[in-house]
Amino acid sequence: DAMVIQNPRYQVTQFGKPVTLSCSQTLNHNVMYWYQQKSSQAPKLLFHYYDKDFNNEADTPDNFQSRRPNTSFCFLDIRSPGLGDAAMYLCATSRAGPGYYEQYFGPGTRLTVT
Amino acid sequence: AQTVTQSQPEMSVQEAETVTLSCTYDTSESDYYLFWYKQPPSRQMILVIRQEAYKQQNATENRFSVNFQKAAKSFSLKISDSQLGDAAMYFCAYRAKTGANNLFFGTGTRLTVIP
Numbered sequence: 001d002a003m004v005i006q007n008p009r010y011q012v013t014q015f016g017k018p019v020t021l022s023c024s025q026t027l028n029h030n031v032m033y034w035y036q037q038k039s040s041q042a043p044k045l046l047f048h049y050y051d052k053d054f055n056n057e058a059d060t061p062d063n064f065q066s067r068r069p070n071t072s073f074c075f076l077d078i079r080s081p082g083l084g085d086a087a088m089y090l091c092a093t094s095r096a097g098p099g100y101y102e103q104y105f106g107p108g109t110r111l112t113v114t
Numbered sequence: 115a116q117t118v119t120q121s122q123p124e125m126s127v128q129e130a131e132t133v134t135l136s137c138t139y140d141t142s143e144s145d146y147y148l149f150w151y152k153q154p155p156s157r158q159m160i161l162v163i164r165q166e167a168y169k170q171q172n173a174t175e176n177r178f179s180v181n182f183q184k185a186a187k188s189f190s191l192k193i194s195d196s197q198l199g200d201a202a203m204y205f206c207a208y209r210a211k212t213g214a215n216n217l218f219f220g221t222g223t224r225l226t227v228i229p
Contacts, residue, residue, distance in 0.1 A: 004158070031215060042118070042205070042219035043159075057216075090159065094215060100147060100166075103217060105159040 003027070004106035006091050012112045013081050021076040021109045023091030032074040033103065034066060035090040043090055049074060050096060078111075086113045116141045118208050120220035127196045128228050134181075135191045135223045137206030143167075145211045148182065150191045153222075154202040162204070165189065167211075193225075201227045 005024045013019040023032065031050050035043040047056045049068045063085070065077040078085055088108045095101040118139045127133035139148070150162040165173045165182050172180050177197075181190045193200055206220040 040123070040221065042221045043217075044219075045216050048216075092159075096215070100164075101215070102161055102164075103215070105151075107156070107158040 004091055004093055004104050006089075006106035006109050008109060009107060010110050010112070012114060013078075014114055015083065016080045019078050019081055019111065021078075021089050021091075021111070023074045023076070023106055024072050025091075025093045025104075026072070027093055027104060028071060029093035029104070030071075030096040031094045031101075032068060033092040033094075034074070034076050035092065037088040037090055037108070039087075046076070081111070081113045083113050086111055116143075116208050116210070116218045118206050118218050118220040120206055120223050122223045123221070124224045124226070126226040126228055127193070127200075129196055129198060131196055132192060132194045133196055133225065135193075135204050135206075135225070137189045137191070137220055139187050139189065139206070139208050139218075139220075141187070141208065141210075143210055147209045147211065148180075148189045149207040149209070149217070150178070150180070150189075151205045151207060151219075152200075152202045153205065154199075159205070163191065196227050198227050198229060201225055 007022045033048040034046045037043040046060045068074045090108045091106040092103040094103045146167045148165045151159045152162045153159040163175045177194045179192045203222045205222045207217045
């Protein structure tokens, strides 16, 4: 089945140690999104790619970076994780263009910072 | 900025009964989309139902229906004949019709279904 895959599902990293989260999709969607979801809070958009065009939300910390080497893959890099970065990270994809296109979500990666 | 508010952190319902989850939002736009997403434990978020603001008719998907009150900026979800598989976190979300495809989520309502 076509889907959005996130690896790993659970990631533990040390304070200040760089970490990379991975997202892949078999839907061939133009747009890929990264959301941060802290405990008991709403998912919050960090950034998204429209094809190769990177769009950063204004309040996304510089500590968070992203790469999209091809249509299928997108990575979230946290350069120096702090305790406050512990959260569930959700990847989503959608088609793009005029009209409405649904966002499809992956299962998320739960990041723990020790 | 758009905000979405879900005032019920937790709700419970007896199996086969009906439950309504509340959502209010704030926007200056006249046309937009509203959504309810379901996030089961340890599983991905999936779309339950979608409403377009310019459509007055309330959206319905099988046992799921909404009560969309545009003037009041209210968008509640009704689940009829609740099933054990309905137990999940439910998020209300908003998206503007034009511009970026960003979703703005509420903080969610955790629904428990009691057998």
